[in-house]
Amino acid sequence: MNKRKLHILIFCILVLLLAIGCSSTDKGQDSVDDILPDPKDRRNKENDESPANEIDPIREQVKGMSIEEKIGQMFMVGLEGYNIDDNSRIMINEHHIGGFIIFGKNVENSSQLLNLINSLKEANSQNNKIPLFISIDEEGGRVSRMPAEIKKFPTSGKIGQMNDKELSYNIGTILGKELKMFGFNMNFAPVLDINSNPQNPVIGDRAFGTEPGIVSELGIQTMKGIQSEGIISVVKHFPGHGDTSVDSHIGLPTIEYDLQRIKEFELVPFREAIENGADVVMVAHILLNQIDPDYPSSLSNIVITDILRKDLGFDGVVISDDMTMGAITENYEVKDAAIKSINAGSDIVLIAHGFDNSIAAINSIKEAVRDGIISEERIDESVYRILKLKKKYNITDDINNSIDVEDINNKIDEVLEKF
Numbered sequence: 001m002n003k004r005k006l007h008i009l010i011f012c013i014l015v016l017l018l019a020i021g022c023s024s025t026d027k028g029q030d031s032v033d034d035i036l037p038d039p040k041d042r043r044n045k046e047n048d049e050s051p052a053n054e055i056d057p058i059r060e061q062v063k064g065m066s067i068e069e070k071i072g073q074m075f076m077v078g079l080e081g082y083n084i085d086d087n088s089r090i091m092i093n094e095h096h097i098g099g100f101i102i103f104g105k106n107v108e109n110s111s112q113l114l115n116l117i118n119s120l121k122e123a124n125s126q127n128n129k130i131p132l133f134i135s136i137d138e139e140g141g142r143v144s145r146m147p148a149e150i151k152k153f154p155t156s157g158k159i160g161q162m163n164d165k166e167l168s169y170n171i172g173t174i175l176g177k178e179l180k181m182f183g184f185n186m187n188f189a190p191v192l193d194i195n196s197n198p199q200n201p202v203i204g205d206r207a208f209g210t211e212p213g214i215v216s217e218l219g220i221q222t223m224k225g226i227q228s229e230g231i232i233s234v235v236k237h238f239p240g241h242g243d244t245s246v247d248s249h250i251g252l253p254t255i256e257y258d259l260q261r262i263k264e265f266e267l268v269p270f271r272e273a274i275e276n277g278a279d280v281v282m283v284a285h286i287l288l289n290q291i292d293p294d295y296p297s298s299l300s301n302i303v304i305t306d307i308l309r310k311d312l313g314f315d316g317v318v319i320s321d322d323m324t325m326g327a328i329t330e331n332y333e334v335k336d337a338a339i340k341s342i343n344a345g346s347d348i349v350l351i352a353h354g355f356d357n358s359i360a361a362i363n364s365i366k367e368a369v370r371d372g373i374i375s376e377e378r379i380d381e382s383v384y385r386i387l388k389l390k391k392k393y394n395i396t397d398d399i400n401n402s403i404d405v406e407d408i409n410n411k412i413d414e415v416l417e418k419f
Contacts, residue, residue, distance in 0.1 A: 156190065160209040193240050274314045295340065
């Protein structure tokens, strides 16, 4: 055999061996795939078998509720006087209301406040399985609803001058302790607005400062302190009320900044609070002319759904500011505003004043669901968030039998010594 034929033979043998090897490898790989599926498929299988795909008790609870019960959970209302009244009982018994807000007009003294809260809880526990939110605006400073015998904290502006994160946390914990003592479970604080307009008639020293950094740091610490005592902290007033010249209690404030400026300034404290575990965000009645010139933030799908939900990634509870404020009542019927707010993404509509306002708004939501203006799926989405929050904080209608004003005042005195 000459060399040329020998080379050809060797080449053919090598090609044959290579082909056999590839075929064997392919076959082996197929068998491995049969035993170990694609990692993506394994992840899907794991997900199917994970606890996350087991029956969700909260979702099952929502399914078992009537539409009246669901809608009731989406409202928080005020009441008149120092004692539970017939209107409050109607709200509880007939409308299955989600919660109440307490104002200074409802507070005479410590024992009366304790009795009022206990009576609301007792009435609810007799008729409803879902416990109440009992809320208050207790920021400290000039916005305080506590009885006169409870000592007051300095303003957030004064606290901001101290610029002490530990101090802010301690103040938050004491706020939480005093509210828990009376039976509250939700506090509309802290204020995360930036006091960037000296002419602002509504924020001023309610803010921790004039720059995003200090407002974020101290506000988040106060929020965490409140939460540490089992009280839900509601950060406000999204997307930022600090650079307005109109009091939204009287009229509708407007802001002319574009989205880029809002993101780089007003939204900073809210974004950081969300990243640090904010449970509830209150949306203000502010018209952002360059972002949504048609609706104030509390009724705006752009502000609530696009910016707060999608851009900032907030999946907690959204509550509107009080719908009986002038910013709304001067421009809308309260019942119509409630529909717009829920369709925009709000979970809870706050109606702080007027039994008739509350009844009209609740009925308007029932009619909107019946007429297909609001889908029941949209209602279920909000009720799920609300019930999830109540479960997270172990909200109950258990009553408190006693209070210790002296102990709380001693704790406040320890803080006041630092000023």
